[in-house]
Amino acid sequence: MDRKYCFNIKDMNLFYGGFHALKNINMQIEKGEVTAFIGPSGCGKSTFIKSLNRMNDLIENCIIKGKILFFGENIYKKYDVNLLRKKVGMVFQKPNPFPMSIYDNIVFGPKTHGIKNKERLDCIVEESLKDVGLWKDLKDRLKQSALALSGGQQQRLCIARTIAVNPEVILMDEPTSALDPISTLKIEELIAKLKKEYTIIIVTHNMQQANRISDRTAFFLLGEMIELDNTQKIFNNPKNKKTKDYIEGKFG
Numbered sequence: 001m002d003r004k005y006c007f008n009i010k011d012m013n014l015f016y017g018g019f020h021a022l023k024n025i026n027m028q029i030e031k032g033e034v035t036a037f038i039g040p041s042g043c044g045k046s047t048f049i050k051s052l053n054r055m056n057d058l059i060e061n062c063i064i065k066g067k068i069l070f071f072g073e074n075i076y077k078k079y080d081v082n083l084l085r086k087k088v089g090m091v092f093q094k095p096n097p098f099p100m101s102i103y104d105n106i107v108f109g110p111k112t113h114g115i116k117n118k119e120r121l122d123c124i125v126e127e128s129l130k131d132v133g134l135w136k137d138l139k140d141r142l143k144q145s146a147l148a149l150s151g152g153q154q155q156r157l158c159i160a161r162t163i164a165v166n167p168e169v170i171l172m173d174e175p176t177s178a179l180d181p182i183s184t185l186k187i188e189e190l191i192a193k194l195k196k197e198y199t200i201i202i203v204t205h206n207m208q209q210a211n212r213i214s215d216r217t218a219f220f221l222l223g224e225m226i227e228l229d230n231t232q233k234i235f236n237n238p239k240n241k242k243t244k245d246y247i248e249g250k251f252g
Contacts (some may be wrong), residue, residue: 005071006031006169006199007052012066014044014051016059021047023223025066034191034200036210036231039220040252045203048220049171052201053088054081086113089162093174095154097146097161102138105146105157109165128160132190152183156190163198170194172202176209188213207247211235219243 007029014022022044029035037045047056054075056062068075075084086109098105106128107121115121125142129135134156138149146157155175162170172191176184191200191213204210210217211231218228219242227240238244246252 004031005029008067008069008072010067010069012051012064012068014047014056014065015061015063017061021223022051025225027218027225027228029199029201030216031199032195033215034195034202034213036214036217037201037203037220038205038207038210038217039226039246041205043220044223045220046173048225049173049201049203050090052169052171053085053090055090057081082112086165087167088169088171089165089167091155091158091162091170091172091175094178095151095158097149097154097157099145099147101143102146102149102157103142105161106164109161113165124164128164131163131194132156132160133186134160150183152179152186155179155183155187159187159190159194163194167198169199169201172200174203174205177205184209207235219246221246 005028009025009027012022012025013020025048037049039045050056051064051068056064064076070079070084070088073079098108103125106125110121110124115124126135126139129138134153137153146154149157159170176187179187188209191202194200202210202214214231216228217231217234219226219234219238219240221242227234227238227243229239234243235247238247
């Protein structure tokens with residue numbers, strides 16, 4: 001099994017009923033890197049990222065063909081979905097803390113996966129909040145509702161909640177699109193820090209953001225993955241004319 005790639009996608013097609021949403025996707029996601037997905041709205045970026053931890057299972061009439069291999073195992077064949085979502089966490093466009101305390105948000109996942117020891121849970125809360133730069137601000141407010149936090153703090157809390165179960169991959173679906181510029185910068189700094197420990201895949205509508213934070217970038221258009229390469233090559237010397245036209249703002 002090749003540990004270099006966390007995901008290896010082969011001839012993947014996705015249908016919503018009769019609509020062919022993703023077409024013949026072939027790509028490899030390298031371990032320990034930030035991979036950004038860019039492209040116009042409705043091109044399939046979010047649909048694709050959600051298939052990597054089977055969030056599309058929740059959508060009626062969604063059919064996936066081909067293979068999505070996670071460290072060599074096909075996630076759509078006899079793969080425990082709960083285990084997959086532990087290993088492949090998800091952060092959404094809008095911060096979605098649970099309507100409970102800051103502490104309970106973070107221990108929710110570890111408790112679900114069988115950790116009951118109070119000292120261990122306390123330790124997970126502290127480590128997770130430190131990792132996202134919130135411990136100093138929140139250590140005396142752990143019993144307060146997570147919904148009282150600012151938007152940027154809520155999104156960092158959601159990232160803390162994701163890493164509390166010790167995933168291998170963090171999926172981020174436009175994680176800063178609902179945030180102000182200062183909160184966006186903090187999330188970008190956090191991504192740069194987290195990539196030392198996690199593989200990160202991010203959908204972003206912001207090309208400058210992709211250029212700033214990612215190692216590799218994939219360009220999607222009309223359900224196809226047009227090009228995947230080193231981020232600097234994609235932005236400075238793309239191979240495909242469609243990629244070049246999008247980067248130069250000729251459409252999108």
